[in-house]
Amino acid sequence: MITIPYLTALTTYFSYGLLFAFGQFRDFFRKIFDWWGTTNLQGYAPISLDFEDFYTRRLYLRIQDCFGRPISSAPDAWFDVVERYSNDNNKTLKRTEKRIKCLNLGSYNYLGFAAADEYCTPRAIDSLRRFSASTCSPRVDGGTTTVHTELEECVAKFVGKPAAIVTGMGYVTNSSILPVLIGKAWLIISDSLNHNSIVNGARGSGATIRVFQHNTPSHLEKVLREQIAEGQPRTHRPWKKIIVVVEGIYSMEGEICKLPEIVAVCKKYKAYIYLDEAHSIGAVGKTGRGVCELLGVDTADVDIMMGTFTKSFGSCGGYIAGSKELIQYLKYTCPAHLYATSISPPAAEQIISAIKVILGEDGTSRGAQKLARIRQNSNFFRSELQRMGFEVLGDNDSPVMPIMLYNPAKIPAFSRECLKQNVAIVTVAFPATPLLLARARICISASHSREDLIKALEVISQVGDLVGIKYFPAEPKKQQQEKGTIKLE
Amino acid sequence: MANLYVKAVQPPDLNRNTEWFLYPGVWTTYILILFFSWLLVLSIFGCSAGMAWTIVNLAHFLVTYHFFHWKKGTPFGEDQGIYNGLTWWEQIDNGKQLTRNRKFLTVVPVVLYLIASHTTDYQHPMLFLNTLAVIVLVVAKFPNMHKVRIFGINGDT
Numbered sequence: 001m002i003t004i005p006y007l008t009a010l011t012t013y014f015s016y017g018l019l020f021a022f023g024q025f026r027d028f029f030r031k032i033f034d035w036w037g038t039t040n041l042q043g044y045a046p047i048s049l050d051f052e053d054f055y056t057r058r059l060y061l062r063i064q065d066c067f068g069r070p071i072s073s074a075p076d077a078w079f080d081v082v083e084r085y086s087n088d089n090n091k092t093l094k095r096t097e098k099r100i101k102c103l104n105l106g107s108y109n110y111l112g113f114a115a116a117d118e119y120c121t122p123r124a125i126d127s128l129r130r131f132s133a134s135t136c137s138p139r140v141d142g143g144t145t146t147v148h149t150e151l152e153e154c155v156a157k158f159v160g161k162p163a164a165i166v167t168g169m170g171y172v173t174n175s176s177i178l179p180v181l182i183g184k185a186w187l188i189i190s191d192s193l194n195h196n197s198i199v200n201g202a203r204g205s206g207a208t209i210r211v212f213q214h215n216t217p218s219h220l221e222k223v224l225r226e227q228i229a230e231g232q233p234r235t236h237r238p239w240k241k242i243i244v245v246v247e248g249i250y251s252m253e254g255e256i257c258k259l260p261e262i263v264a265v266c267k268k269y270k271a272y273i274y275l276d277e278a279h280s281i282g283a284v285g286k287t288g289r290g291v292c293e294l295l296g297v298d299t300a301d302v303d304i305m306m307g308t309f310t311k312s313f314g315s316c317g318g319y320i321a322g323s324k325e326l327i328q329y330l331k332y333t334c335p336a337h338l339y340a341t342s343i344s345p346p347a348a349e350q351i352i353s354a355i356k357v358i359l360g361e362d363g364t365s366r367g368a369q370k371l372a373r374i375r376q377n378s379n380f381f382r383s384e385l386q387r388m389g390f391e392v393l394g395d396n397d398s399p400v401m402p403i404m405l406y407n408p409a410k411i412p413a414f415s416r417e418c419l420k421q422n423v424a425i426v427t428v429a430f431p432a433t434p435l436l437l438a439r440a441r442i443c444i445s446a447s448h449s450r451e452d453l454i455k456a457l458e459v460i461s462q463v464g465d466l467v468g469i470k471y472f473p474a475e476p477k478k479q480q481q482e483k484g485t486i487k488l489e
Numbered sequence: 490m491a492n493l494y495v496k497a498v499q500p501p502d503l504n505r506n507t508e509w510f511l512y513p514g515v516w517t518t519y520i521l522i523l524f525f526s527w528l529l530v531l532s533i534f535g536c537s538a539g540m541a542w543t544i545v546n547l548a549h550f551l552v553t554y555h556f557f558h559w560k561k562g563t564p565f566g567e568d569q570g571i572y573n574g575l576t577w578w579e580q581i582d583n584g585k586q587l588t589r590n591r592k593f594l595t596v597v598p599v600v601l602y603l604i605a606s607h608t609t610d611y612q613h614p615m616l617f618l619n620t621l622a623v624i625v626l627v628v629a630k631f632p633n634m635h636k637v638r639i640f641g642i643n644g645d646t
Contacts, residue, residue, distance in 0.1 A: 006493045009514035010521065016509075017522065049573070054564035192499060196567075199503075214499050431565050434499060435509035 002393065002437060004406065005471050012406045012436050019408060023058030055431070059408075064090045066415035066427055072099055075107035076115035077447040081424055102419065103456055105442045106426035110283040110399050111370045112447030113314030113354050119362050120314070120353035127349035135342045139331075143342030151348045152319075158355050159281070159307070160289060160299035161321035163328075167336040168343040170278065170308030173318030175201040176336040177306070178245075178274075182207045185240040187227055189220065189271070191257075193250050198276060202245070208233060214253075217261035220244065224269045242271040248280030248291040248307075252433055252441070254394020254401050256284070259295045263302065272303045282312025283399050288358045288371050294397065309347075313354040317343040374399055374446040381444055381453055388461050389474035393439070402428070402439040403460075403469065410467050411438050417463040423456055504572060506563040507581040510590055519597065523549065539609035543619060546605040549598070550622035557594075558629045559643060574645050579635055586632035598626040 027050070060067075065084060073080040080099040086092060107114060127147060135143035148166065156164040167173045178201030182188060186207040190198060193214045202209050210227060213219040224242070231238050244266050246257050259275070266273050277290045285293030290307070292299050299305065304326065308318040320330065331337055358367040378399045385392045391404040405411055408429065415427045429438040444453075464470050495513040502508040509515070523545060530541040562573040563580075572580050582588045602623035609615045628634065638644040 002497045002499075003494045004497050004513070006495050006514060009495060009497075009512065010518050013509075013515060013518040014522065017518075048566060049562065049570075051560060051562050051564055052566045052570070052573075056565065192503070211503060431505040431567055434505070434512070436497070436512050437499075 002404065003391065004404075004436065008406050008471065009436060012408070015408050016435060019059055023054060026058065027054065059430075061091055062089075063412040063415075065093060066412050069424070070095065074115040075104055075109055077104055077109075077112075077445060077449070077452055078102065079104045079107075079424070081419070100419070100422060102422045102424040103452055104424055104445075105456060106424055107445070108279070108311040108443050109314070109445040109447065110279075110312045110374055110443070111288075111314075111354070111358070112445050113312070113350070113357075114445075115314075115447070117314070117354075117357070119357050119364075119366075120350050123353045124346045124350045128346040131345035133346065134344050137341065138339050139337050139342045145345055147345045147348045147352070148342060151343075151352055154352050154355050155319045156321055158289065158359070159305055159319075159321045160292070161305060161323070163324045163326075164319050164321040165327050165330050165334070165337060166317055166319045166343055166348070167334075168317050168341055169336075170310050170316070170318040171197045172336050172340065173306060173308065173320060174198050174276065175204060176340075177320055177330065177334055178202055179205040180330065180333045180335070181205075181304070182243060183240070185232060185237075187239045187242045188245060189223055189227070189242065190245040191215065191247065191250075193252065194245060194247060195251070195276065195278070198245055198247075214250075215255055215258055217258055217265050220262060221265045221269075224265065224271060228269060242269070243274055243303075244271050245274045245276065248275060248277035249284070249398055249400060251279050251400060252402065252428065252439070254398045254441075256280070256294070256395045256398055257291060259291055259297050259302075263297055267301070273301070274304045274306065275302045277305060277307040278318075279311055279400060281307040282354075282358060283374060284397055286371070288312070288367070309351050313351045315347045315350040315354070317347060317351070370446040374444060377446065377448055377453060378444045380450075381442070381457070384457050385460070386472075387475045388457070388464070389470035389472045390460075390464060391469075391471045399444045400441065401444070402441045403464075404471070405438045405440055405467075405469055406436060408438060410469060411440075413467045414440055414463060414469065417466060418459060421459045421463070423459045425460075502583065504563070504568070504580055504583070505565070506568075506572065507577065510581055516593055523597075523601070537608075539605070539607075539615070542601075542605040542608050543615045546598075546601045546619055547622055549601060550626060553598070554626065554629070561643070575636070576643075578630065584635070586635065591630065595627060595630045598623050 065086065069084070070082040071079050072082055078101055081102045083096045083098040083100055084093040085096060086094065113120060131145055131147065135145065137143040139148070152164045152166055155166060156162060167176070174195070174197035178198070182205040184206045186205070188202045188205070188207050188209045189212055190202060190209060191214055192211045210223055212223045227239070227242070230236065244262065246259070246262060249256055263273060281290040282288045284291060287293065292302060303322060305321045306318065309315040320327070356362050358371070360367050375397055378401070379396055382392055382394070382396065382401050385401065385403065393402045393404065394400055405414060405427065411427045411429050415425060418425045425440050425442065427438070427440045433439060497512050500508060500511040502511060526548070527541055527545045530544050531538065534541065534544070557578045558576050561576050562570065581590060602619050605619045606616055
């Protein structure tokens with residue numbers, strides 16, 4: 001539920017209309033000029049239809065310098081951003097030799113494993129020397145080393161399921177496993193804000209897809225009842241199986257899934273659940289085991305648990321955890337297991353070491369400290385931002401916090417002003433988010449110290465005043481102090 | 490006005506091209522754009538109020554016919570072209586007919602026609618042009634015209 005000031009909604013529509021109109025004018029004149037000039041197509045068809053890349057050419061390229069900024073150091077709490085300039089109004093960008101040291105508020109570095117770690121890095125380098133950088137073959141040929149089997153056992157134990165299978169890339173885990181598990185007479189009910197990898201996997205499976213309103217178990221129940229009653233399209237035969245796909249933390253909203261209610265609904269109507277914990281594994285929960293631990297859901301109730309290692313573990317790849325029969329079946333059929341190169345051994349060793357640190361098996365309490373720190377950092381940052389009057393989405397305890405911008409002009413303004421003050425922020429616009437709801441997304445890490453966060457808050461507050469995104473009235477600090485003094489008396 | 494807030498629930502529409510129309514404030518923005526363009530035409534051309542409404546009506550006809558009923562597909566490539574055969578009008582509300590949004594969009598040209606013909610005192614040639622505009626727009630929005638291409642004009646290549 002997002003609260004938009006009405007005037008902002010009107011001005012946002014108007015701004016997008018104006019940008020669209022200007023883009024159409026420029027396209028129109030470009031067509032006329034090109035008709036006069038010669039083409040070098042020589043009988044070849046064009047790569048994309050002229051309307052298909054309209055958004056990229058006329059809207060995205062104008063503010064291209066805010067996206068895809070190259071960095072030249074590890075994505076720790078502070079990192080080096082390469083400075084770029086453009087001679088043709090952002091159509092092409094050229095890199096300079098200058099590096100700007102910025103505070104990193106954009107990397108998914110939830111537990112701080114992205115930079116060198118005293119326990120994980122020596123072990124990863126050791127594994128690199130032993131096994132080399134790549135196995136150069138898929139798992140079934142020659143790509144299963146002792147590291148891989150250890151990793152799968154480690155992941156299964158960590159997540160709380162009997163067995164797990166690991167693939168080399170996070171996106172591919174969803175888009176290659178869903179078509180294998182799900183066939184033609186199945187029904188997939190997916191949350192309306194699911195990630196693109198799930199959408200692609202679902203489309204590739206050939207099953208029927210229905211969408212339910214984001215994080216609303218009552219609407220899920222309504223859709224389930226409607227679909228079970230109607231049956232398959234045209235033949236109206238009963239569905240072979242129904243699977244509900246949800247995510248643990250939604251990366252664009254920072255909201256945590258309402259898992260207990262959704263599990264209850266699925267049990268009632270005998271549907272399977274697929275939980276994508278890309279952002280929540282390792283980052284939430286008392287011992288970092290994800291949303292199931294945070295919300296008190298038994299892992300035996302969730303049929304398939306999927307996650308990635310890119311966010312909290314500082315590595316690459318994804319996993320699927322489930323029952324032994326499921327994982328055995330996947331090992332026979334999943335193309336990512338049969339044909340894709342297996343996960344690189346040093347990356348796998350990094351994950352194993354990171355899990356050991358989180359669980360405290362390395363002999364120190366650094367894991368528990370990291371988990372406590374990310375929770376404290378997230379809650380502190382979120383409450384401070386809300387106090388200053390920003391509209392921040394997401395639940396408490398979630399390390400992802402989007403700040404709403406709305407107007408398209410505020411996106412590059414916020415991004416560039418923050419970069420001038422050495423804070424690197426990721427801004428997200430259409431089509432990754434709905435048209436109206438452009439936002440700046442902040443990901444808090446356990447490696448951010450309190451001073452870093454306070455500096456970030458100062459910069460964001462200043463830039464927020466300049467750009468005009470404090471949509472809510474700020475709560476004055478004085479009131480809190482007075483309340484405190486009254487209580488003491 | 491600055492303190493008036495609206496709640497936006499994200500609608501379950503997967504088509505990013507049409508999903509923006511389901512948020513609050515779209516209808517008001519549409520009506521305000523028409524009103525402000527009338528003021529703009531009045532100030533640029535210095536014509537009578539009726540003439541300005543006629544110009545707005547005809548410009549509205551050209552613009553909405555081109556973008557709602559002529560241009561097909563979506564302005565971005567991420568959906569891999571599954572809507573490439575459908576105009577914007579056929580895409581909204583997932584193809585469901587006679588929803589609130591569709592009824593509103595059908596009423597707007599009719600209201601514009603009534604305003605334009607009233608303020609020009611039903612004189613020719615403005616009346617003829619306005620009538621032509623409203624007939625074409627309203628017929629294009631009929632449920633029976635869903636995915637119909639007359640004589641194959643604007644059909645898929």
